[in-house]
Amino acid sequence: MDPLIRARGLVKRYGGRTVVKGIDLDIHPNEVVALIGPNGAGKTTTLEMILGLRPPDGGSVAYWCEDPRKHLGVQLQATPFFPALTAAENLQLIAAFYGMRLQPGEMRDILQRCGLAEAERTEASRLSGGQQKRLAIAIALVHRPQVLFLDEPTAALDPRARKEIRDLIRRLSRSGTTIVFTSHDMEEVEKLADRVILIHRGEIRAEGSPESLPRQYGVGNLEELYLELTV
């Protein structure tokens, strides 16, 4: 099957430093891809170049459709909402940016799917850290994107909130959404990802399924592989 997104030779430089050094990356329909690697490895920069949010200094990205922005959903690490508006108002505002208006049933559905039903009328600034993360994901889902990018969606959450986000990712994947996420939690990556891409110092060091990769390198699990390849 042809990939939805095909990135070739992506390069990014800041000042004199090259932080992404020629990354080739394909995203296939309905897969869940995890980008892993140390802090500063270049994961977010790579995602942002794929999303068209940061111009690459080299390389190219090809998409399956003419207007990819309409079909890509993004949750980056910074919170993207308006603090004085409620969760529902934030969603309605984002919908308006896409030229849509969420009907009451659609609003309920998206809030429920993201575990935010009780937070509908709460101002975004008063939501807990986990609820804010869920609102960021809900915002990314408003226009029902075909491909969803989640940058550390479970970072700094309590175990229950983490589980709820993982369950949401699984549900979205089952309903046909292609998902690319970053995480520093190797157990989580083993649980969720169909394919893992390990980035270290701006280059892809290993790529494969979470089951096959450790076998291929003769180690017991993904965490051992990570520690071995990111020295």
Ligand SMILES: Nc1ncnc2c1ncn2[C@@H]1O[C@H](COP(=O)(O)OP(=O)(O)OP(=O)(O)O)[C@@H](O)[C@H]1O
């Ligand atoms: N706007 C910028 N100006 C200068 N340097 C930057 C900029 N954005 C990122 N960098 C640098 O690029 C490198 C890669 O950063 P990036 O955020 O892509 O890493 P990451 O793998 O996502 O890390 P983390 O796991 O900590 O989120 C880092 O050294 C970072 O300091």
